[in-house]
Amino acid sequence: MDDLIRDLSAQEYKDGFVTEVAQEYVPKGLNEDIIRLISAKKGEPDWLLEFRLGAFRKWRQMTPPQWGHLKLPPIDFQDIIYWAAPKRDEDRPDEIDPALLETFDKLGIPLHEREVLAGVKPKGGVAVDAVFDSVSVTTTFRKSLAEKGIIFCSFSEAVREHPDLVRKYLASVVPVGDNFYAALNSAVFSDGSFCYIPKGVKCPMDLSSYFRINASGTGQFERTLIIADEGSSVSYMEGCTAPMRDENQLHAAVVEIIVEKDADVKYSTVQNWYPGDAQGRGGILNLVTKRGICKGSGAHLSWTQVETGSAVTWKYPSTILQGDYSTSEFYSVAMTNNYQQADTGTKMIHLGRGTRSRVVSKGISAGYSENSYRGLVQMGPAAEGARNYSQCDSLLIGSRCGAHTFPVIRNHNPHAVVEHEATTSKISEDQLFYCTQRGIAPEDAVALIVGGYAREVLSRLPMEFAVEAQKLLSVSLEGAVG
Amino acid sequence: MDSEVYIIGRDAVPQFLRLDAGEARSMTLVVPPGTSARLGLEIDLCGPGASLDLAGVYLCNDAERVDLRVLVRHSSGGCTSRQLFKGIVGGTARAAFDGLIYVAQDAQKTQAYQENHTLLLSGTAFAESRPQLEIYADDVQCSHGATTGYLNPDELFYLRSRGIPEAEARRLQMAAFLAPVLSRLPESLTEEIYAGLP
Numbered sequence: 001m002d003d004l005i006r007d008l009s010a011q012e013y014k015d016g017f018v019t020e021v022a023q024e025y026v027p028k029g030l031n032e033d034i035i036r037l038i039s040a041k042k043g044e045p046d047w048l049l050e051f052r053l054g055a056f057r058k059w060r061q062m063t064p065p066q067w068g069h070l071k072l073p074p075i076d077f078q079d080i081i082y083w084a085a086p087k088r089d090e091d092r093p094d095e096i097d098p099a100l101l102e103t104f105d106k107l108g109i110p111l112h113e114r115e116v117l118a119g120v121k122p123k124g125g126v127a128v129d130a131v132f133d134s135v136s137v138t139t140t141f142r143k144s145l146a147e148k149g150i151i152f153c154s155f156s157e158a159v160r161e162h163p164d165l166v167r168k169y170l171a172s173v174v175p176v177g178d179n180f181y182a183a184l185n186s187a188v189f190s191d192g193s194f195c196y197i198p199k200g201v202k203c204p205m206d207l208s209s210y211f212r213i214n215a216s217g218t219g220q221f222e223r224t225l226i227i228a229d230e231g232s233s234v235s236y237m238e239g240c241t242a243p244m245r246d247e248n249q250l251h252a253a254v255v256e257i258i259v260e261k262d263a264d265v266k267y268s269t270v271q272n273w274y275p276g277d278a279q280g281r282g283g284i285l286n287l288v289t290k291r292g293i294c295k296g297s298g299a300h301l302s303w304t305q306v307e308t309g310s311a312v313t314w315k316y317p318s319t320i321l322q323g324d325y326s327t328s329e330f331y332s333v334a335m336t337n338n339y340q341q342a343d344t345g346t347k348m349i350h351l352g353r354g355t356r357s358r359v360v361s362k363g364i365s366a367g368y369s370e371n372s373y374r375g376l377v378q379m380g381p382a383a384e385g386a387r388n389y390s391q392c393d394s395l396l397i398g399s400r401c402g403a404h405t406f407p408v409i410r411n412h413n414p415h416a417v418v419e420h421e422a423t424t425s426k427i428s429e430d431q432l433f434y435c436t437q438r439g440i441a442p443e444d445a446v447a448l449i450v451g452g453y454a455r456e457v458l459s460r461l462p463m464e465f466a467v468e469a470q471k472l473l474s475v476s477l478e479g480a481v482g
Numbered sequence: 483m484d485s486e487v488y489i490i491g492r493d494a495v496p497q498f499l500r501l502d503a504g505e506a507r508s509m510t511l512v513v514p515p516g517t518s519a520r521l522g523l524e525i526d527l528c529g530p531g532a533s534l535d536l537a538g539v540y541l542c543n544d545a546e547r548v549d550l551r552v553l554v555r556h557s558s559g560g561c562t563s564r565q566l567f568k569g570i571v572g573g574t575a576r577a578a579f580d581g582l583i584y585v586a587q588d589a590q591k592t593q594a595y596q597e598n599h600t601l602l603l604s605g606t607a608f609a610e611s612r613p614q615l616e617i618y619a620d621d622v623q624c625s626h627g628a629t630t631g632y633l634n635p636d637e638l639f640y641l642r643s644r645g646i647p648e649a650e651a652r653r654l655q656m657a658a659f660l661a662p663v664l665s666r667l668p669e670s671l672t673e674e675i676y677a678g679l680p
Contacts, residue, residue: 069616379630381605396620399588405615411630414602423625424617 014475016244016274019103019214022087023133028217029078032056035187038083042156042190045163055176055186062180068314068343069372069404073248075285080250082188084215085135100137104130107241108468109210111138126206126237126464127152131222133215134190141205151196152207155223158194165196169227173256173291173320181252181314182289185221189254192222197232197263206235206462211253213242213273213284219250226256228263230296235266237465241309242274246282248311253288261296261323266304268461269317270469273309275476280339280368283311290317294326297352301326304460306469307334307342308476316374318347321355321386331457332361333469335476336369336401345375345392345407350383350416359390362454366397366477372404379416386413392422395453397446397477447474485510485537485666491517503529503558510666513540513548515678520549530560538567539663542575543603543680552581554596559589559619565596568663570656572603572680578610583626587618596626601633601659603680653679 026037035056039049064072086097096111104111109128127141129152136154145152151162158166176186193209213220228234242249251273259265267290276283286309292301303317319328330346348357357377365371373392394403405422427449435445450473451458458466485508488495501507513519525534540548554563563583571577583594600609613626633655641651656679657664664672 394615394617396617396622399590399620401620402616402618404617405613405626407613407628409609409611409628409630411600411602411609412605414605414607414632416602417629417631419627419629419631420611420613421625421627422613422615424615424622426620426622 013244013274015107015241015272017106018243019099021097021099021214023084023215024087025081025215025218026083028081030080030082030188034082038188038190041083044159047167048159051170052187055183058177059180059183059187062177062183064180069370069406070312070314070341070343072285072312075250077184081215081218082221083190084133084218086132096138100132103132103212104137104210107210107212111140126208129154129193129209131191131209131211133213133218133220136191148201148204149198150201150203151194153194155192155194155225158225162196165227166194166225169225169256169258173258173293174254174289179289181287182254185223185252185254185289189221189223192224192253195226195234195236197228197234199229200231202232203234206237208237208239211238211240213249213251216245216247219252222253224253224255226265226267227258228260228265230260231262233264235462236268237462238267238269239272241272242284244274244277244282248282249284251284251286251288255288255290257292257301259292259294259299259301262298263296264300265292266302267292267317268465269305270465270472271305271307271309271313272472275309275340276311276338278338280311283340284309286310286313286315288315290315291320292318293320294323294328297323297325299323299326300328302329302460303346304331304457305333306457306461306472307332307344308472310342311340313342313344315344316346318349319357320349320351321357322351324352325354326352327356329357330359330361331460333364333454333457333473334361334371335364335473336366336371337476338367338369340369342370343372343374345373347376348388349378349380350386350388351380353382353384353386355383355386357388359388359392360456361392362457363392363394363403364397364450364453365394365401365403368400370402370404372406374406376408376410377418377420378410379413379418381412383413384415386416388418390420393453394422394424395450396424396426447477450477484508485535487512487667487671489514489671490519490521495521495523497522497524499525501525501527501529501532501534504531505529506533508535509537510663511538512667512671513538513542514675515541515543516546518547522551524553524555526555526557527561527563528557530558532558532561534563536563536565537663537666539660540569540577541675541678542577543570543572544575545573546575546577548575548577550579554583554594556583556585556589556592556594560591561589562593563595566663567598568660569600569609570603570660571600571607571609574606576608578612580612582614582616583624585617585619585622585624589619590621592619592622592624594622594624598628599659600630601656602630603632
């Protein structure tokens with residue numbers, strides 16, 4: 001069993017390559033001039049520059065949160081390049097650099113619309129907004145989506161073309177001063193995705209964003225804003241990878257989701273940032289604020305996340321259930337190996353009457369890693385008849401890792417019900433024996449058992465994502481089993 | 483084994499306990515109505531085979547402030563701990579339960595369970611529950627559960643349809659809710675608690 005654990009630690013991170021492409025940077029460090037420079041490079045209107053400067057001033061007054069069950073390496077915020085982008089070819093400014101196309105091809109992200117349109121790939125595909133370091137490379141299927149009135153583009157384009165929408169909703173769910181990293185993001189955010197689904201429209205294809213960090217010494221600070229107007233529905237997916245480096249790179253994103261009356265948003269993430277090597281060197285520091293609001297009655301927001309990467313994950317996708325009878329779910333698989341640390345969970349804030357939420361969290365820790373679930377379920381005084389059910393399971397693989405559960409339940413309403421349960425266990429010798437004596441190799445047996453353990457969450461993912469996630473889980477487990 | 487009973491506000495309550503190998507201890511904490519309290523209790527299971535059976539009940543129907551913090555630390559492997567805390571919170575009372583099960587590295591074959599259930603009786607009352615697990619060993623069975631809720635209207639209807647007056651029916655429901663803890667107490671104390679139910 002011990003050998004098996006050792007083998008598992010010797011895993012490969014297959015997306016760890018670097019793309020050789022000419023890039024331009026802003027100077028290292030962070031001050032008001034840098035922010036002005038970033039804003040000027042993006043040709044932003046004054047109100048947005050003011051927004052950034054206001055956030056920066058607020059950020060300087062703030063201190064990083066210390067309550068996570070994490071050992072964060074010290075971050076020197078003056079030693080980060082806040083904006084990096086691949087250079088455009090002067091002669092052909094509208095074409096995408098073939099090196100970038102190749103990169104996304106290698107990552108399995110299709111940026112070619114025509115193949116799908118020509119029927120080479122199965123129909124009903126996925127529209128992709130591909131973000132490379134600080135800029136969006138391309139957004140596919142914009143035209144066919146626009147026919148339905150759906151706006152799906154990079155954040156920078158949204159600022160140019162739909163300033164009213166951006167201005168109305170930006171920072172309406174995650175205020176600038178929400179937390180240290182959200183304030184930092186508000187000051188320096190580069191690109192990200194913007195998505196607006198008009199009234200009553202069901203989005204005909206899955207929308208997705210793919211984030212790639214490439215340049216060294218940089219951080220990625222993307223901002224995503226999703227607005228689902230009355231009665232609309234959309235399924236949104238997010239993926240991410242980064243090269244293997246000995247340095248820690250910072251990723252501080254903000255995602256805001258607004259779900260109006262009777263709208264339905266499904267947000268899925270497969271997070272596969274570089275987790276650092278087996279000795280815990282390098283890796284992405286993933287410090288992310290994600291929050292959605294169910295504004296109108298009957299709104300529905302569903303979070304599904306598979307977290308396998310990052311040296312440090314600090315992430316709590318949350319829902320504010322404001323509309324009466326709105327519902328939300330949070331399904332999570334968080335897997336840590338070697339020296340990875342994850343502190344992740346959700347917040348369900350029930351404000352409206354009859355609101356319902358469900359939390360299913362599956363943590364898997366192996367090697368020397370630390371994996372925590374941290375959650376809040378709050379029932380406000382007006383949340384008559386609200387309900388929550390949370391289930392948090394932890395699976396420990398090896399005796400040098402940690403698995404923790406830190407839920408908080410706050411109830412202000414005598415007609416609300418909150419239920420929480422958590423268990424901690426390991427893969428039993430019996431289960432392994434059963435599989436191995438039927439000729440299943442121990443590694444496969446562990447992958448099988450872990451797959452079964454995580455199935456409830458994986459089954460919520462869109463199909464292509466589920467296959468990918470299953471693969472990721474078994475790769476991340478490689479060398480961990482004992 | 484009889485349970486040691488501590489009534490908060492009347493008895494001196496230990497703050498730190500150490501259970502050595504093979505030692506078994508059963509304790510019940512009672513926070514009677516009208517008592518505001520902040521209580522910290524830390525129990526260390528230091529030798530293999532130690533076992534702890536801890537229960538508590540808190541009754542706050544007026545304007546009490548009750549804050550219970552329990553830390554059960556499994557420093558040694560092969561120990562068992564079981565916790566059951568039940569509370570009824572009404573009026574403008576605020577009650578918080580913060581319970582941490584800590585399992586040290588290599589404390590294998592640990593079994594630890596924790597339950598916390600709260601009934602909320604009024605819209606001005608507030609209940610908080612923080613059941614926590616911090617686990618550094620893999621061959622363990624640990625679980626916790628927490629609920630907050632209210633008196634089941636179906637049960638109430640059942641009782642009333644059989645001619646039991648509403649106030650009486652509610653008291654029966656509360657008595658049933660508390661019964662798993664109250665059954666550990668001497669009869670005189672149980673009667674006193676029944677009589678004090680709102």
